[in-house]
Amino acid sequence: MSYIRKPQIIHRGLARNSLGLTVRDYEGGMSTLCAGCGHDSVTGALVQAAFELSIPPHQMAKLSGIGCSSKTPAYFLRQSHGFNSVHGRMPSVATGANAVNGDLYYVGVSGDGDTLSIGLGQFMHAVRRNVNMLYVIENNGVYGLTKGQFSASADVGSRAKKGEENVQPPIDPCQTVIAQGGSFVARSFSGDKDQLVPMIKAGLAHRGFALIDVISPCVTFNDHEGSTKSYQFTRDHYHPAIHADFVPPSEEILAEYEEGSVMPVVLHDGSTIVLRKADEKYDPTNRATALAMLQESQAASEIMTGVLYIDESKPEMHEVNQQTGDPLLNLDYKRLCPGNKRLAELQDRFR
Amino acid sequence: MSTGPKNNDFTIKIANVNGTGSASANALLMKTFFRMGIPVVGKNYFPSNIQGLPTWYEIRVNDEGHLARSGRLDLMVAMNAETYAKDLAEVSPGGFLLYDSTWPRRQMLNRDDITVIGIPLAKMCNEHFDTARSRVLMKNVAYVGALAALLDLDLKVIRESLKKTFAAKKHLAEANQQAIDFGYQYAREHYNCPLPFHAETADKTADHIMIDGNTAAALGCLYAGATLGAWYPITPSTSVMDAFKRFCEMYRVDKKTGKRDYAIIQAEDELAAAGMVLGAGWNGARAFTPTSGPGISLMSEFLGYGYFTEIPAVFINVQRCGPSTGMPTRTQQADVISTAYASHGDTRHVLLFPANPEECFYFAVQAFDLAERLQTPVIILTDLDIGMNDWMCPGLEWDDNYEPDRGKVLNAKELEEIEAFHRYFDRDGDGIPYRTLPGVHPKGAYFTRGSGHNMYGSYTEDANEYQEVVDRLRRKWETAKTYIPEAVVEYSEKYRTGIIAFGSSDGAVREARDRLKDSGVGVNYLRVRGFPFTDEVQRFLDVHDRIYVVEQNRDAQLRSLLLMETRVSQDKLIPVLHYNGLPIDAVGVLDQINKDLEKVVAA
Numbered sequence: 001m002s003y004i005r006k007p008q009i010i011h012r013g014l015a016r017n018s019l020g021l022t023v024r025d026y027e028g029g030m031s032t033l034c035a036g037c038g039h040d041s042v043t044g045a046l047v048q049a050a051f052e053l054s055i056p057p058h059q060m061a062k063l064s065g066i067g068c069s070s071k072t073p074a075y076f077l078r079q080s081h082g083f084n085s086v087h088g089r090m091p092s093v094a095t096g097a098n099a100v101n102g103d104l105y106y107v108g109v110s111g112d113g114d115t116l117s118i119g120l121g122q123f124m125h126a127v128r129r130n131v132n133m134l135y136v137i138e139n140n141g142v143y144g145l146t147k148g149q150f151s152a153s154a155d156v157g158s159r160a161k162k163g164e165e166n167v168q169p170p171i172d173p174c175q176t177v178i179a180q181g182g183s184f185v186a187r188s189f190s191g192d193k194d195q196l197v198p199m200i201k202a203g204l205a206h207r208g209f210a211l212i213d214v215i216s217p218c219v220t221f222n223d224h225e226g227s228t229k230s231y232q233f234t235r236d237h238y239h240p241a242i243h244a245d246f247v248p249p250s251e252e253i254l255a256e257y258e259e260g261s262v263m264p265v266v267l268h269d270g271s272t273i274v275l276r277k278a279d280e281k282y283d284p285t286n287r288a289t290a291l292a293m294l295q296e297s298q299a300a301s302e303i304m305t306g307v308l309y310i311d312e313s314k315p316e317m318h319e320v321n322q323q324t325g326d327p328l329l330n331l332d333y334k335r336l337c338p339g340n341k342r343l344a345e346l347q348d349r350f351r
Numbered sequence: 352m353s354t355g356p357k358n359n360d361f362t363i364k365i366a367n368v369n370g371t372g373s374a375s376a377n378a379l380l381m382k383t384f385f386r387m388g389i390p391v392v393g394k395n396y397f398p399s400n401i402q403g404l405p406t407w408y409e410i411r412v413n414d415e416g417h418l419a420r421s422g423r424l425d426l427m428v429a430m431n432a433e434t435y436a437k438d439l440a441e442v443s444p445g446g447f448l449l450y451d452s453t454w455p456r457r458q459m460l461n462r463d464d465i466t467v468i469g470i471p472l473a474k475m476c477n478e479h480f481d482t483a484r485s486r487v488l489m490k491n492v493a494y495v496g497a498l499a500a501l502l503d504l505d506l507k508v509i510r511e512s513l514k515k516t517f518a519a520k521k522h523l524a525e526a527n528q529q530a531i532d533f534g535y536q537y538a539r540e541h542y543n544c545p546l547p548f549h550a551e552t553a554d555k556t557a558d559h560i561m562i563d564g565n566t567a568a569a570l571g572c573l574y575a576g577a578t579l580g581a582w583y584p585i586t587p588s589t590s591v592m593d594a595f596k597r598f599c600e601m602y603r604v605d606k607k608t609g610k611r612d613y614a615i616i617q618a619e620d621e622l623a624a625a626g627m628v629l630g631a632g633w634n635g636a637r638a639f640t641p642t643s644g645p646g647i648s649l650m651s652e653f654l655g656y657g658y659f660t661e662i663p664a665v666f667i668n669v670q671r672c673g674p675s676t677g678m679p680t681r682t683q684q685a686d687v688i689s690t691a692y693a694s695h696g697d698t699r700h701v702l703l704f705p706a707n708p709e710e711c712f713y714f715a716v717q718a719f720d721l722a723e724r725l726q727t728p729v730i731i732l733t734d735l736d737i738g739m740n741d742w743m744c745p746g747l748e749w750d751d752n753y754e755p756d757r758g759k760v761l762n763a764k765e766l767e768e769i770e771a772f773h774r775y776f777d778r779d780g781d782g783i784p785y786r787t788l789p790g791v792h793p794k795g796a797y798f799t800r801g802s803g804h805n806m807y808g809s810y811t812e813d814a815n816e817y818q819e820v821v822d823r824l825r826r827k828w829e830t831a832k833t834y835i836p837e838a839v840v841e842y843s844e845k846y847r848t849g850i851i852a853f854g855s856s857d858g859a860v861r862e863a864r865d866r867l868k869d870s871g872v873g874v875n876y877l878r879v880r881g882f883p884f885t886d887e888v889q890r891f892l893d894v895h896d897r898i899y900v901v902e903q904n905r906d907a908q909l910r911s912l913l914l915m916e917t918r919v920s921q922d923k924l925i926p927v928l929h930y931n932g933l934p935i936d937a938v939g940v941l942d943q944i945n946k947d948l949e950k951v952v953a954a
Contacts, residue, residue, distance in 0.1 A: 058793040061634075074798055074810070081789035082798035083633060085626065086652050092618065092626025097789075099614040099627070100579050100636035104790050122626070125619040324610040328578035329636040329788075331612055333755055336576040338602040340749035343574070346601075347746055350560035351386070 017054040026051045028075040033068055038190030038216030038231075039138045043075045045193050046107065046136075049200035050077060053248070060105040061097060065090040065119060068145055069111035069138035069216070088119025091126035091135075095317070098131050101327040102318050105204055106133035112153040113143050116171045120152075123173075127182045127209050132316040134203040134210045137173055138190070140218040141229035148221040155301075159226030173213045175294050178287055178309045183316075184210035185309040186244075189234055190217070192305070198246035198273070199307060205246070207268035208316040215303060234303060241293070242284055242306030243276040265310055275307055284309050355445060356425040356548035359389050359414040363498070365428040366438045367491070370402030373430070376491035377408040379512055380498060381741060384412050385561055386508045388553040392418035393741040394934055399586065399679045405434045414553060417865075418743060419858030422938030425548060426501075428494055430472075436460060447546060449497060451490070468542055470497045475533050480526070489530040496534020503545035505552060506535070560746050564737035565641075567708035568667055569594035570747070571715025572639050573602065576755055577665070579638035581616045581627035583646065586679045587735040588669035591641035621646035625653035625666075629728075632657075632664040633799060635760070635788040637719050639665035644673050644686045647693055647730075654728055655694025656801045658824070661775070661784070663722035663729075663758070665715070670734040672932040681932030682735035684854055685904035687912055690730050691882055697821060701729045701831055702882035706857040707737060709744040710880075716753075717836065723758035725831050726786060734903070736855040736934040759785045766792040774799075774808035775820055782827030828883060835881035838888055842875045849875040849895035850927075850944075851888075853909060855934065856901050862937035863944065872948065874899075879909070884916055892919040897951070899944055901927040903935050 014022040026047045031040050050060065057079035064070035066087035073082045085093045090108050098106055115123045115137050126135070141154040150158075153173070154166040174185050184206040188196045196214065203210035215234050217223050223230045228237075247253050249270030263275040263284070275284055283289050290309045297304040324331070338346075356362070363380075367373040377393065384391040391412050398404035411421050429438045429450045442448050444464045450456065452469025461467070472490045480486050499509060509531055517524035538544055569591050572580065582592045596615055603612040618624035624640040631638035642650065647668050657664055670686045672678035692699055701721055703714045714731055722729040759779075766772060766787065774797040775784045784806075787795030797808040805816035806823070852860045857878055864876055877891045892898065892913065900910040907926035913919055927943045929935040 056793075058796060059790055061789045063630075079793035079796045081633075081787075081796050082800075083630070084798065084800040084802070085629075086656050086801060089622060089626045089653065092623035093630035093633070095616065095623075096579060096581060096627030096630030096632075096638060097634040098630075099616060100631045100638070101634050101790065121619055122623055125623065129616075318614075321614050321616075322609060322611050323614055324605065324608075324612050328612065328614060329631075329634060331578065333576045336578065336603065336612060337574050337749075337753075340751050342602065343570075343747055343749045346570075347560050350562045 017051055019054045019056060021051065021054070023047060023051045025079070026057060026077055028073075028078040031072070031075045033071065034220050036219040037068070038140065038214070038218070039069055039072050040075070041190040041193065042136065042138055042196070042214050042216055043072050045196040045200055047076045048193070048197050049204065052197070053201055053204065055105055055204075059103070060107060062107050062109070063090045063094045063097070064109045065111070065114035067111040067114045067143070068218075069109055070114055072109050072138070073107075088114050088117070089122055090114070091119065091122040091131070094133050095126055095129060095131050098133060099317065099321070099323075100329045102132060103327050107204070108133055108135045110135065110137055112137060112139045112141060112151040116152040116173060120171070124176070124180055127177050127180050127211070130183055130208040130314055130316045130320070132208055132318070134200065134212070137211070137213045138216040139173070139213055139229070140216050140222055141227070142218050142222040144218050144221055155228040158228040159224070161221055161224055172294070172298060173211060174308055175291060175298075177211050178291050178294070181314075182211060182309065183208040183311045183314040184307070186211065186307045187213045187215070187303070187305045189215045189238055189303070189305060191231060191235065195240065195243065195305065198244050201246040202244055202267065202273040202307065205267040205269050205271045206310070207312065208314055228301070237301055237303050238305065239279075239297060239302040240305045241277070241279040241282045242308065243278060244307045245274040245276065247272040247274060265312060267312060273307065278306070285311065356423070358548055358551050359412055359553060361412055361425040361548045362421045362423050363410045363412075363426045363428065364424050364441070365408045365494070366431045366434050367406050367408070368431050368433075369397055369400060369404050369406040371491065372488040373406070373408065373491045375516075376495050377410070378741075379492070379509065379516070380495050381410050382512055382561065383499075383504050383508050384410070384550060385556050385743065386512065387505050387550055388556050389414060389550060390416045390418065390555050390743055392743060394420065394736070395740060396933065397680050405431050412550065414555060416555070417858065417862040417937070419862055420934050420936035422936040426546070428498070430490070430494065449494065449501070468501070468538075470494070470534065470537055472534070475537065476530065479529060479533060485526065489526065492527050492530035493534035496531035497538040499531065500535045500538035500544045501542065501546050501549070503549040503551075556743065558746050559743050561741050561743050562708045563590070563739055563741055564705065564708040564711040564733055565590040565669065565739060566594040567711040567747070568641070568715045568731065568733065568738070569598060571712040572665070573598045574749060575637060575716040575719040577637040577639050577719065578612065579614050579616070579628065579631040579636055581618050581624040581638065581640050582642065583618045583621045583624050585621070585643045585646050587671050587739050588641040588643045588646070588667065590739065591667055591669065621649040622653065625650035628664040628666075629653055629657050629662050632662045632722070633789075637665070637723075637755070639667065641667040641669060643669050643671050644689070645676070647686060647690055651693045654700065655696060655698045657728040658694065658698045658700065659696070659801055660799050661726040661786070662799070663726055665718045665722050666728055666730040667715070668730055668732050669738040670732065678932045680735070682855070682934055683903050683930060683932060684734055684856070685906075685908065685930065686732065687902075687904070687908035690732055691912060699828060701725060701727060701835070703729065703731045703836065704853040704880050705731065705733050705737065706854050706878060707744050708742045709747065711737065712747050714836070720756040721834055724756050724783070724834060725827065726758060726783060727827075732854065734855050740934070759783055761785050761787050761795060763792045766794045769794070772797065773806065775804060775806045775823070777806070777823050777826070781830045782823050782825075783830060832883045832885055835883060835885050837885055838880055838891070839878040840876070840887060840891060842891070843873065846873045846875045847896045849877060849891060849898040850901060851877050851879060851891070851898055851909070851913070852901040853879040856903060859935040859937045859940050860901050863940040866937065866941055867944065882912070884913070888913075889917050892917055892923070896923070897925060898923055899925050899927045899947070901935075901940055903929050905930045
């Protein structure tokens with residue numbers, strides 16, 4: 001979307017990843033969002049995660065819908081193809097793109113309006129198909145580009161800038177996706193980069209649909225007193241249930257953890273996320289108890305964060321479709337076309 | 352037409368109840384004519400329902416090869432008591448009606464001007480078969496037996512057909528043969544067989560096949576190398592994906608591993624289906640989605656997106672009777688305008704108009720080439736009549752030297768060598784820019800966006816930069832004209848009157864034109880096969896004084912499109928319309944043209 005070309009300044013001392021690239025190589029155009037927008041922090045976290053994972057930038061595809069959040073793919077990984085689709089329909093584009101080429105990393109960036117209102121249907125069906133992608137919702141409870149209407153994630157009782165009180169119950173994407181059978185569900189806060197970066201890495205390494213719902217305050221329309229998606233409210237009600245440390249495939253788990261509170265989960269690509277429970281009772285592999293705790297926490301006006309649910313065993317779309325291992329778009333045409341002899345034989349049944 | 356039936360020139364209609372298994376009996380009947388070498392067409396008039404409502408199957412046998420509806424009914428097989436009165440009324444004077452005489456008809460249901468033939472089908476089936484299901488099913492086969500006697504069908508051909516159909520189920524072949532035999536015997540014993548019009552073995556179907564357009568289109572998608580089919584079920588397009596799936600299972604599955612060289616995704620709705628094919632096309636695969644009018648409405652936002660961002664994708668619109676849900680099992684050509692300009696803003700789409708299953712096959716392949724060459728969605732506009740009815744057409748052939756036209760796509764080496772890549776820059780002056788695929792090279796990266804962009808692919812709200820891009824898209828449209836299949840023109844300098852038609856109206860128009868010629872009126876004929884219109888269409892419009900535009904919709908949509916997109920004047924184009932949901936017939940076309948000709952003479 002709208003962006004200004006950012007001057008590329010690389011300091012000699014800047015760290016390089018295993019591809020020899022610096023974090024600058026993972027940046028995009030200059031953001032045109034409001035100063036202080038939570039979305040820019042999410043962009044920063046995506047840049048950091050891709051850099052640390054040493055993902056070749058052109059091996060990533062960035063997709064989005066419409067809205068402030070959906071502008072952000074222009075602000076990271078300028079050497080990746082981007083697809084800023086139509087409102088609420090990014091999941092279908094990602095599904096089609098992924099079906100024919102599973103070799104790329106797919107990152108979808110969307111907002112609460114784009115995902116939970118106009119795009120709820122497509123969103124749920126991408127979850128249902130377990131499309132192998134990272135899906136980030138930059139969730140601020142408000143429509144920014146159209147100047148301040150409530151979104152479907154606004155809490156009951158939350159006040160708009162002009163004082164109006166929201167009366168419709170919110171749709172919680174995390175609860176909804178856990179209930180639907182999603183395989184990776186996480187929540188974070190744009191103000192907590194330490195939590196967000198390893199979470200993004202885990203989401204990218206996860207085989208299947210990885211949802212990260214990021215509370216990402218709108219400084220212009222939803223950061224006032226009375227809003228439940230403001231920086232202040234989020235900080236006051238933030239409850240990390242699970243910390244996640246991401247360990248790439250080649251590394252050993254070196255950190256020392258207290259016994260009983262740690263749960264390592266090996267991801268499909270051989271990497272591990274070590275889930276550390278801040279809340280002893282929380283079990284991120286149990287759908288029913290995870291849902292119950294999320295509901296309790298919601299009733300208590302808490303914002304529970306962390307990798308809330310994970311299931312690495314669920315087959316992703318290509319496996320369900322029984323597709324061949326190679327990307328469909330790389331298959332040789334001769335392999336796809338049965339040729340004239342077979343056409344002649346086939347037509348016997350039409351005579 | 353106005354002349355009566357003759358040998359190898361007659362129309363049969365079978366009235367039945369849907370869900371009673373009449374389809375296979377009717378197919379057997381039709382294939383018998385075909386295998387006897389006589390040109391034939393079958394049209395199915397079925398309800399939007401699963402079981403219990405009236406359904407009709409119309410078979411036209413015509414050795415001249417005219418295969419539109421005849422507008423005549425020479426033999427009605429009235430198997431549905433509920434529609435009996437209506438079916439009786441429909442028989443042309445001098446015609447015949449066959450009914451199940453197990454139950455007596457009411458006396459008042461009679462006509463003096465036709466011959467009624469009673470065959471106790473249910474009674475005979477009850478005597479021969481034990482189960483309720485086979486008693487119901489075999490009634491249908493028994494009327495085929497009776498018709499075999501009345502129409503002098505080749506019993507050998509029927510026997511072979513049954514053997515072939517039930518190769519794996521011998522007991523069924525025997526039961527069917529039994530029903531044929533007692534139907535045949537009864538007719539022979541009680542009526543003068545054959546009827547004055549009947550079948551005579553001919554040699555006019557060699558090298559031909561009987562196929563429906565949806566199956567042929569699916570075969571085209573397979574041969575074009577499509578790897579993704581995304582769709583939402585909608586009548587009458589559903590059988591496109593059913594057939595594609597069947598063909599893929601035959602030819603695209605690794606026998607050892609069971610792994611598939613294709614993906615078929617049943618989408619949550621048509622919007623998603625459109626998004627999926629655009630996503631796949633953007634990534635570099637050949638992808639398609641079959642749908643019908645309501646689906647095109649839902650896909651419209653994405654169609655505009657695909658046009659503006661220049662993504663190849665193939666859409667197949669099997670038109671049905673609208674507006675709204677309309678009559679989903681009836682045919683029409685009423686999506687011409689809504690498809691040509693689908694979406695908001697200055698949007699226009701490349702359309703292909705197949706007229707029969709043969710063209711469905713070849714145009715499906717061509718649609719993928721055009722979509723990739725022109726980097727835009729291409730829509731094949733077919734209809735229920737072509738898509739779901741059984742047509743006789745020449746056998747399909749494939750050129751094994753065919754290579755897909757992938758259009759202007761830069762590969763890794765080319766990207767390595769260029770200084771910078773600009774997605775929407777018109778290097779060649781034909782309005783078609785170069786594109787790159789994700790994952791190939793970091794220099795190929797660009798941002799695909801439906802918002803304003805400049806020729807370099809960057810976001811813009813600049814007046815000139817925006818206009819430059821949409822003007823270039825217009826230049827691309829001009830280039831598209833050189834790729835569109837040429838119109839089929841039958842032209843003689845002698846004639847100043849012309850007919851223009853497209854798609855499934857072709858058969859009725861040809862027949863009407865022949866009859867006009869018989870009555871001393873010569874007309875030229877042009878069949879449009881794509882949009883944008885080629886120069887030849889303009890020339891045809893220029894050289895005629897009066898042109899009948901024949902189409903199957905109320906609002907003369909092709910005529911409107913011609914008026915909008917060519918230099919022709921309103922007065923020149925006379926609409927000839929048919930839009931009741933049944934396939935078009937020559938009689939209606941001829942009547943409307945004759946009426947207008949009278950007016951012209953009177954003036």
